Amino acid sequence: MACPSPAPLRPKTADTLRARVVHPKHAAALTVCKCQPQTGSMDMKDCIIIGGGPAGLTAALYLARFQRSVTVIDAQQGRAQMIPKTHNLSPFPCGISGRDLLVRMRSHAELYGAEVEHASVFDVKQQGGLFHVKTDRFVETARNIIFATGVINHRPPLSHEDHARGVALGLIRYCPVCDGYEVRDKRIAVLGSGTHGLVEARFIRDFSASVTLIPTEGPVDIAGGGVGLLPSPMKDLSLSDAHVILSLEDGTTAEFDTLYVALGSTARSDLAMRMGADVAQDGCIAVNAKQQTSVECAYAIGDVTEGLDQIAVAMGQGAVASTAIHNTLSATRRRPSETAMTLRVKWP
Numbered sequence: 380m381a382c383p384s385p386a387p388l389r390p391k392t393a394d395t396l397r398a399r400v401v402h403p404k405h406a407a408a409l410t411v412c413k414c415q416p417q418t419g420s421m422d423m424k425d426c427i428i429i430g431g432g433p434a435g436l437t438a439a440l441y442l443a444r445f446q447r448s449v450t451v452i453d454a455q456q457g458r459a460q461m462i463p464k465t466h467n468l469s470p471f472p473c474g475i476s477g478r479d480l481l482v483r484m485r486s487h488a489e490l491y492g493a494e495v496e497h498a499s500v501f502d503v504k505q506q507g508g509l510f511h512v513k514t515d516r517f518v519e520t521a522r523n524i525i526f527a528t529g530v531i532n533h534r535p536p537l538s539h540e541d542h543a544r545g546v547a548l549g550l551i552r553y554c555p556v557c558d559g560y561e562v563r564d565k566r567i568a569v570l571g572s573g574t575h576g577l578v579e580a581r582f583i584r585d586f587s588a589s590v591t592l593i594p595t596e597g598p599v600d601i602a603g604g605g606v607g608l609l610p611s612p613m614k615d616l617s618l619s620d621a622h623v624i625l626s627l628e629d630g631t632t633a634e635f636d637t638l639y640v641a642l643g644s645t646a647r648s649d650l651a652m653r654m655g656a657d658v659a660q661d662g663c664i665a666v667n668a669k670q671q672t673s674v675e676c677a678y679a680i681g682d683v684t685e686g687l688d689q690i691a692v693a694m695g696q697g698a699v700a701s702t703a704i705h706n707t708l709s710a711t712r713r714r715p716s717e718t719a720m721t722l723r724v725k726w727p
């Protein structure tokens with residue numbers, strides 16, 4: 380049966396735009412000029428979300444629908460952007476690319492009044508109970524902040540172009556939880572060091588009898604588990620249109636259908652850390668059950684927190700954090716109309 384393509388999003392028609400304008404929150408927002416100079420007047424938001432991946436955009440949608448003023452600031456350099464096609468998101472049985480998913484999520488949040496800005500945040504300061512967020516384009520202030528900044532995967536030795544082509548073709552993969560199903564019974568290589576590489580290789584063994592671990596350092600004891608080893612260390616890595624080719628130090632080559640990269644990742648937790656938030660041993664931002672960090676009114680969601688790095692998890696955490704923020708704002712009786720005020724701030 381042919382797979383129906385997802386219904387197109389409702390475009391922002393005059394009607395939907397008018398609906399936004401008549402809402403008190405939007406009416407207030409319209410009085411604020413977006414082109415203010417960096418140290419000039421600006422509107423204070425109920426929440427600023429740093430990162431517009433699945434985590435940040437879900438939180439933005441919820442907050443906007445709670446009638447809270449929210450800005451997402453996103454550098455558009457996330458892991459979701461890299462996904463050629465995800466097949467484990469429940470509403471998309473025929474799959475959807477990461478980019479298409481993000482376009483839909485962004486439009487959905489904007490439809491309810493969330494603002495999404497393309498910019499990079501390079502500093503966050505907390506002063507007088509407010510968060511001042513400095514980007515390469517503007518400064519913005521909010522009562523609450525959410526870090527949804529994700530992680531950076533450590534990459535294999537390939538040029539940027541080859542890496543992008545390899546990921547797009549499914550020759551280079553990062554997430555067996557996500558797409559192990561797609562490589563059932565293929566010849567799979569796992570590039571990784573120490574226990575991390577071995578654990579990943581053993582996980583993938585459930586999908587294929589042909590799994591070879593390429594250790595990046597030292598000898599590895601792979602007793603049991605059915606994971607193979609190459610006769611000689613890897614010297615070079617290249618890609619054809621359909622295969623991953625490894626040149627070995629003994630002059631031979633080995634060919635695989637796909638290669639999983641298990642070289643670890645770095646959590647983008649530096650902004651939160653500089654602000655005083657606790658991080659776990661692996662560098663992820665530490666949070667409680669409501670996704671709150673050790674800093675009051677600062678939350679963290681998605682891959683940048685410890686846990687299963689999945690879109691569904693990131694979305695769930697976005698829902699939890701945004702609801703906690705809304706409830707806290709309600710408890711302190713700060714209604715949306717009161718928060719969409721204009722104030723003058725100076726960068727601390």
Ligand SMILES: Cc1cc2nc3c(=O)[nH]c(=O)nc-3n(C[C@H](O)[C@H](O)[C@H](O)COP(=O)(O)OP(=O)(O)OC[C@H]3O[C@@H](n4cnc5c(N)ncnc54)[C@H](O)[C@@H]3O)c2cc1C
Nearest residue numbers: 430432434454456457458459465500529557681682688690
């Ligand atoms: C190749 C690949 C395939 C995958 N396939 C799947 C799959 O099929 N299913 C699945 O569930 N998961 C999959 N994943 C995992 C999934 O991509 C992540 O779990 C998910 O994207 C996490 O969402 P996030 O919002 O936490 O982070 P991200 O999607 O990484 O988004 C973080 C955003 O924060 C922005 N940011 C960071 N710092 C700043 C800053 N200082 N200023 C402004 N913006 C900033 C980044 O630019 C980025 O846009 C895959 C991952 C990869 C790499």
